[in-house]
Amino acid sequence: MPKSFKIHDRVGWNSEAGRVSGTVIRIHTRDFKVNGYTHHATPDEPQYEIKSSKTDHIASHRASALARIGD
Template sequence: MAKKGDLGKGDEVSWKSHGQNVSGKIKKKITARSRAAGRTVDASREEPQYEVESDKTGRSAVHKPGALRKKGEAS
C-alpha cells in the first residue's frame, strides 16, 4: 500500500473495487474538503485523498493512499 508522500499526479496505480483489481492513473491529490467523483471528499493536508481514473471505464473514484498500490510494487 502506498504512503501519503509516495503518490503524485499521473502515477499508475491499482486498487480493489467490488473484489476485483482495477488499474488507472491519479488525476489529482485532494487536500481539502471538496467535491470529486460525484461525492464530498473529507480530505485535509494531513489526510489527503486521491482522485483516480480507471483505465478500463474512464470513470473517476476517490481513495485514501492506503487503498492504492503503485504499479510495480509488490503486493
C-alpha cells in the same frame, strides 16, 4: 512513513468488481464534493482522484487503499 502518490502515478485498488487500475489525475487536500457526497481530505491525509484505465470512470481514494503499479 505513510504512502503518497503524485499526479500521473499508476495505481491499483480493490473494488466490488475486482482489482482496478488507473492514473492519479488530481490530489485533494481539502474536503470536496462529488455527486452530492462530501469526501474528506486534509494535507496530512489527502484523497487521490484516479481515472480508471479501462472505463474512464473517476474514483477517489485515500493512500491506504492504493498500491503503486510498476515504475
